[in-house]
Amino acid sequence: MTExxxxxxxxxxxxxxxxxxxxxxxxLEESMRLDELQGYxxxxxxxxxxxxEEDRLIDILGSDEALDSAAGQEAxxxxxxxxxxxxxxxxxxxxxxxxxxxxxxxxxxxSDYLPWCQAYLAGVDQAEEDWFEYFEEDDSEDxxxxxxxxxxxxxxLMVLTGEAEAAAKxxxxxxxxxxxxxxIEQECEEDLPQAVTDIYRFWIAKRGLEPIRNGEPKIGRxxxxxxxxxxxxxxxxxxx
Numbered sequence: 482m483t484e485x486x487x488x489x490x491x492x493x494x495x496x497x498x499x500x501x502x503x504x505x506x507x508x509l510e511e512s513m514r515l516d517e518l519q520g521y522x523x524x525x526x527x528x529x530x531x532x533x534e535e536d537r538l539i540d541i542l543g544s545d546e547a548l549d550s551a552a553g554q555e556a557x558x559x560x561x562x563x564x565x566x567x568x569x570x571x572x573x574x575x576x577x578x579x580x581x582x583x584x585x586x587x588x589x590x591x592s593d594y595l596p597w598c599q600a601y602l603a604g605v606d607q608a609e610e611d612w613f614e615y616f617e618e619d620d621s622e623d624x625x626x627x628x629x630x631x632x633x634x635x636x637x638l639m640v641l642t643g644e645a646e647a648a649a650k651x652x653x654x655x656x657x658x659x660x661x662x663x664x665i666e667q668e669c670e671e672d673l674p675q676a677v678t679d680i681y682r683f684w685i686a687k688r689g690l691e692p693i694r695n696g697e698p699k700i701g702r703x704x705x706x707x708x709x710x711x712x713x714x715x716x717x718x719x720x721x
Contacts, residue, residue: 497580500559506552511543516593517600518560519567519580524604526568527681529615529688532607534561540607571681576674594670598641601677615687630683634676637669 497515504512513521518541525532525540532540538548538557547553570577581597583590605612612631616624639645646656657665 496559496562500556500563503552503556503559506550506556508550508552509542509547509556512547512556513541513543513600514582514596516580516582516597518563519577520597520600521604522564522567523571523577523677523681524601525607526564526571527677527684528605528608528612529610529684530608532604532609534564536607537564540604568681571678572685574678574682576678579674592670594641594673598638598673601638602642602644627683627687631680634680634683637673637676640666640669641673 500518501515503509504514504518521541522537525537535548538553538560539545541560542548542553542556548557567577579592579594579597581592581594584593613628616628619627636645639648649656656662
């Protein structure tokens with residue numbers, strides 16, 4: 482793992498190295514990598530509501546059983562500190578220093594942004610309240626502007642995961658190639674840390690200005706299902 486200065490005042494290199502080691506433990510075979518973990522957390526801490534901590538840990542470590550293992554419990558303690566430090570940086574408006582692996586072996590290999598960005602978008606998808614559906618009930622004059630702002634800030638992630646290109650082709654539009662494509666991707670790589678910081682602060686402001694509009698309390702994915710089956714909500718009525 483390459484790291485360009487430590488962004489976490491409360492989480493030093495020793496903790497990151499230990500977390501990286503734990504994520505490779507056989508008991509956590511379905512866990513995220515360190516780069517994916519950071520990308521996922523940046524999204525999970527954002528949105529109309531942050532993803533609950535227990536749900537985040539299960540998503541990161543791969544299963545309830547993984548979380549309950551000895552390696553999972555030790556990893557969870559470090560992840561909690563990681564999330565706290567990351568959120569403090571985002572709240573202060575300090576773009577995170579991305580934890581990225583190289584695309585290939587060797588010192589000259591460029592950093593691989595794809596897993597980080599895919600994990601961030603997975604965090605967006607896992608949100609209990611859809612980021613864009615949130616605005617469907619917003620009749621304020623600037624609701625459309627806010628949706629457009631979110632789209633713009635998500636653009637680097639859409640480019641670096643290939644989703645922007647796929648959408649363009651689906652609509653019969655050409656996508657830049659060659660040098661122009663490389664320039665766009667480089668610009669998106671440079672913009673990414675600030676973009677995810679802006680998104681976090683956008684949602685923090687929304688949470689502070691107006692309450693989330695829900696008629697009933699949210700049921701967490703790991704809460705008991707209200708139907709009385711005895712199963713967790715995500716394994717019962719909360720299944721897609």
